[in-house]
Amino acid sequence: MTSDQNSPADSDPYLWLEDVTGDAALDWVRAHNAVTEAQLATGERFEQMQSDVREVLDTDARIPYVRRRGEYLYNFWRDGTNIRGLWRRTTLEQYQSDNPEWDVLVDLDALAEAEGENWVWKGTQLLRPHRDRALISLSRGGADAAVVREFDMETRQFLSPDGPDAGFYLPEAKTDIDWIDIDTVYLGTDTGPGSLTDSGYPRLAQRWKRGTPLSSAETLYEGESTDVAISASHDPTPGFERDFVTRSVDFYNSRRFQLTLDDELVLIDTPEDAGISIHHEWLLIRTKSPWTVEDTEYATGTLLAARYEDYLAGARELTVLFEPDDHSSLDHYSWTRDHLILVVLTDVRTTLRILTPADNTWDERPFEGLPELTTIEILDTDPDSGNEYFLNASGYTSPATLLHGVIGESEPTVVKSAPAFFDATDIVTQQFFATSADGTQVPYFVVGTEDSTPGPTLLYGYGGFEVSLTPSYSGSIGRAWLTRGGTYVVANIRGGGEYGPGWHTQVLKSGRHKVHEDFAAVARDLVDRGITTPELLAAQGGSNGGLLMGIMLTKYPELFGAIVCQVPLLDMRRFHLLLAGASWMAEYGDPDNADEWSFISQYSPYQNIDADGSYPPILIATSTRDDRVHPAHARKMAARLEELGKPVLYFENIEGGHGGAADNAQLAYKTALTYEFLWQKFS
Known part of the structure; x- marks a missing residue:
């Protein structure tokens, strides 16, 4: 076996592919795209899948x-x-x-x-409470970096950036911005050397007045270059107007301050790894590690409430709103004006609760009237407007249903229903548990027919950043995979949040191997149950899941017949030097630290390609405009595999950002390429 685990960066023969828009690099991309498209983007099956997916994405239904x-x-x-x-x-x-x-x-x-301009929508912020102005973010080609422009809601025009009444305007950058009032914003953006962190996000929190040059913006807080980001925000809720500054020390640890009228910073003294939110008089704290307060220890994943002003003054009277157990965790929550809605996962199945603060207590009751056997998420509440909510319910074979209601006034009512995009009559969803290397029971969902014959199976995984994978409907998967005889599997491996923060934190840095072991355990369990065979099993993942796919290729190639690796991290020796990579060292570790490189080097896919190894075919796909995960990860991995004669196809969309596509046409095309690759391997 030969590999490049310990090779220095300057010995990397493919460093030139890190030049994102360099002529040589883009010539390489176009040449490889041509090969991939010639093999995959042809024939009746590809055309039909592309059409089917495009219809799902474009339909007015x-x-x-x-x-x-x-x-x-x-x-x-x-x-x-x-x-x-x-x-x-x-x-x-x-x-x-x-x-x-x-x-x-x-x-x-x-x-x-x-x-x-090749504008892609990136979002908007309305000025509260009148909502007569908006700050609109527009990206060129889908990158995270965006142009911010002020929009007048009455005239339906963008305000000119020039003149005494100039609109707020910021050139392309990874900007953080928030309204204070109609003439003032909080701001963090690229203003030149020293204004950004090593991760490429704002290092300065500033206050900027309308009609003044950006260079005159007042700096309120300066972070360190090693921080992930600094931000400032304003809460305009009548009677609870407050201003805050957040220093994100790393991806999971933050120091939060209230900014006083005198621009003094008052620390909100909560654990740096905890999640907090402030609503009216309440401070909510969600622990991500055990926390002891006045001789009481609160478990990881506990949600606590305190009166904000009292807490800021030093009181530590905490009320437990949610406490996890071996099967249940808090997925997310949202305030209405007077109530708190909790979404709880129990073995990756959702239930909802309503909590209402009362005199010295909190009343709790189940959320009645919701559909069963579906995943339910809170889509929207607007505490400014009252106790209204919008909920979305769906499952792998259950099309989405949108419910609306007002707590205390009306029960949840279906207001919109999506159509079924594929015939799920004979398709069932089952949940199984695989046993990982350390004995942990890892849940996974299997969606397909109950045919006893092993068949083509696609196993999807992510395993990072506390992202939970819950059942949801996909017309694209249904049409391109399920109804053509494929089985779809989702692995709820560690690294996600399916069982609370502890399901994630145990795999950070040196514990990363547990993610890979969990996914491999699910792959083996699928074979043991007779659902598929290694030759008919494919794996798919993107971003952090793309890293997982690279590891499956280099560490567990015998388990799979094909792999789809999308917008991936793969060169873990240099990930922290590329675009936003430095912000993820809290997840993976620091490659420049010898102790941490010792475990990263054991799995980094680019450094662990075995020249003598036998690998399943892999499709690697990324986007030139991805300014979050550098496209060089995908480029260099493909080049090295190709050099060694391994079966690899490569596709890079010139637009699309981290999502890989800038519009529905590009997404349908990219999706059809993926499934055509799989069906060619399994037909």
Whole structure:
């Protein structure tokens, strides 16, 4: 066996592929795209899958998900006509009708054409409480870096960045911005040397006044270059107006401060790894490690409440709102004006609870009237507007249903339902548990027919950053895979949040091997149960899941017949030097630290390619415009595999950002390439 585990960066023959838009690198990309497209983007099956997926993405029958902001419900919508999309709004009364009338605020296709820009929508912030202005973020090609422009909601125009009444405007950067009032914002952006952290995010929290040059913005807080990011925010809730500064020391540890009227910083003294939120008079703290307060220890994953002003003054009277057990964890929560909604996972199945603060206590009751055997998530609440909520319910074979209600006034009512995009009559969902190397029981879902004959199976995994994979409906998977005879599997491996923060924290840094062992255990269990065979088993993952795919290729090649590796991290010797990579050292470790490189080097895919190894075919896909995970990870891995004669195909979308596609057409094309690759291997 020969590998490159300990080779220094300057011996890397493919460093030139790190030049994202260099002529030589892009020539390499185009040449490899041509080979991949010649093999995959052809034939009746590919064309049909591309058409099927595009129909799912473009259909008007999809649910137009909304967010209430004041009197209106806002939606961003793409379809076959509006390729880049429409930002629009309507009223609840209209929304509840079969054919709502939408008030279009921004037509992004028209804007892109008029300005000669490849705009991709990145989001908006409305000025509270009147919501007569918006800060709109637009990306060129889908990158994380975006241009920020002020928009007048009454005139439907972007404000000019010039003149005494100039609109707020910021050039392309990974900007953090928040309204204070109509003439003032909090800001963190790229203003030149020293303004960004090593991770490429803002290092300075500033206050910027309308009509003044950006260079005159007042600095309120300076972080260290080694921090992930610094940010400032304003809460305009009447009677609870407050300002905050957050120093994200690393990806999981933050120091939070309240900014006083005199610009003094008062530390909110909670554990740095805890998640906190402040609503009206309440401070909520979700622990991510055990926390002892006045002789009481609170377990990892506990949700606690305290009166904010009392806590800031030193009181430590804490109320337990949720306490996890071996099977249950808190997935997420959201405030309405007067109530707190909790979403709890019990063996990766959701239940909801409603908590209401009362005199010296909290009343708790189950959330009644919700559909069973579906995953339910809170889509939106607007505490400014009252106790209204929007919930989304779906499952692997159950199309999405949108529910609406008002706590204390009305039960949840279905307001929109998505159509079924594939025939699921003979398709069932089952949950099994695999035993990992250390004895841990790892749950996974199997979606397919109950055919006893082993068949083509696609195993999906992520395993990082406390991201939970819960059952949800996908018309694309249904049409391109399930109805063609494939079985789809989702592994709830450690690294996710399915069993709370501890399911994640135990795999950080030196514990990373548990992620890989869990996924391999699921792969073996699928074979042991007769669901598939190694020759008919494929694995798929993206981003951190793409790293997992690289590890499966180099460490567990005998378990798989094909691998799909998307927007991946793969060169873990240099990940911290590329784009946002430095921000993830809390997850993986520091390759420049010899002790930490000792365990990273054991799995880093790029350094562990075995020249003599036998590997399953792999499709590696990424995006040139991904400014989060550098495309060189994918490029260099493909080049090295190709050099050694391993079966590899490579595709790089020139647009698309970290999502890999900038519009529905690109997404349908990329999806069809993936499934055509798999069906060619398994047919």
